Amino acid sequence: MRIVVLGAGVIGATTAYALAADGHDVVVLDRQPAAGLETSFANGGLVTPATSDSWAAPGTPAKILKWLGKDDAPMLLRLSAVPGMLRWGLSFLANCRPAPWRANTRATLALALDSLAELRRIVALEQLSYDRNPPGLLKIFRSKGSMESALRAAALYEELGVRVERLDAGTAVAREPALAPIAGRLSGAVFYPDDESGDAFKFTQAIAAVAAARGAQFRYGQTIHRLAIEGERITAVETGGGPVKGDLFVLALGSYSPRLARTIGLSLPIYPAKGYSITVDTPGWNGAPRIPVADDELKAAVTPLGERLRVAGTVEFAGYDTSLDARRGRMLEDNLAAILPDHPKGPVRHWSGLRPLTPGGRPIVARLGPRNLLVNAGHGPLGWTLAAGSARRVAELAENYRDRGQDSRRAREGR
Structure with a gap:
């Protein structure tokens, strides 16, 4: 089949690899000039099944209220964002009850463990390099x-x-x-x-490269406008460069997936949760950590990436605003100093990105809406953790779709 993957972040690129490895004709569309330049670019660098519990937990509502209006809060809800997230927010609160939290955590963890095994298989098979740390x-x-x-x-x-x-x-x-x-x-x-870590951006570019070597076409600089639909099937993706046709389409645009889904009347319960990180160079520092360290009190994690340190660990609900808040950036600098007081005091690179969060924390990996649309989005802070497992599930859904199509054709032909 010809399969069009929308998005070249860690989810889209890994999905493209899985589909190309299965022998499909894969086309990947992304508005950026290369893979992994949005949410996958400077995240925390963790592949962490062991901390894949849902943010929608029994104690979360009280924490949000306690932190309301505090710019240095680990989880900050901007009041200006409330009107646009009422429906999503009510569902989030409903998922904070103990029973839904346990169910969501169990489901996400099961996918995370499958994903970790698949990631290790791919890394060994393709000999991928991405500043990978020892496990743990x-x-x-x-x-x-x-x-x-x-x-x-x-x-x-x-x-x-x-x-x-x-x-x-x-x-x-x-x-x-x-x-x-x-x-x-x-x-x-x-x-x-058993947790893993490394540079998610380097991994995304590496997996995109091996997907391309297996025949996937990556078309960058393509602004995606809408999905064209006839009856119960998508016929093409309308882009700034014209329509792109396919047999099957995979929506993997992260936080922007709901916007494109609305062009065909499909509603996806995904909200953009802005995350921040800082990166500090540490060339020649003999005292650098060997594995990631997460500080429970500060709600921050420090991940070594070669001769760099990445610090992440804050979330802000502010709609699609991707601007950097200097106060929240300074908070991460303070967190780094509190965890590793002796770290080299060099230039600090600040970054923010949008993490696509569902109310219960489970990603959406399913066929939804039109018959030939698969959704692979809503992974929240666990995009890299869940990427390989989600890609394998999409590949299985694609095979099921192809098999159903072949069975229907045989039935029409009377065989």
Whole structure:
């Protein structure tokens, strides 16, 4: 089949790879001049099944109210955004109840574990390079109460097969010596030995390159205007360069997926959650961490990326506004200093991007609306974590679609 993938971020590029590997004729459309230049460009760099629990959790509404109007809050709701997210917000609140939270977390974690296995298979097969770190994520705690709370949540992960190691402060510093300057402030840590990390942008460009080597066409600089539909089928994607036809279409435009879906009357429950990061160069620093460190109290993570450090860990609900807020950027700088006081004090590169969040945290990977439309969007902060598994599910849906088409043709021909 000829399959048109809309979007060349980590979700779209990985989907293109999976489809091309299955032998399909794949065309990828993206408005940017290269792959991975939006949400995938400077995210936290984590592939983390062990922290894939939904943001829609029992304690989240109280936290949002407590942080309302505070520009340095880890999760900030801008009042100006409320009118445009009422329906989504009510659904988010409904998913904060214990039962939906557990169901959403179980479903997302199952996909994350499948995705991790698929990612490792692809990386080994294609020999991809992207500043990959040794496996593992260390989550540190500065109070006994917060650690006990985290361990209760970790019990759900252990039920589903995630390995969890409980560490006291001394063992945590032995595991990651870069934490020695703050050893006296730690109450303990949890180590997730199977999580992965690296540069998501480099991975996206690498997977796009191997997809292209398998025959996928990447058409950059293509502004996508609308989907053209006849009856129950999409016939083409209308772009600034003209229509692009196909047999099957995959919507993987992240936070912008709902906008394009509305051109055919399809409503997707996805809201853009703005995230911030900073990147600091660390050439020659012998004290750099070897694995990512997540600070539970600060709600921030530091990820080593070769001779760089990436710090991420804040979310802002402000619609489609992608502007940088200097105060929130400074908060990440302060967080880095609080976690790694001895880090090199060089230039800091600031970034923000939109993470496509569903009310319950589960991504939408399904056939929706027209018969020949597959949606692969709504991965929230877990885009890279879920990318390979979601791509494999899309490839399976594509095969099912092709098989149904062949069965229908045989029936028409009386065979």
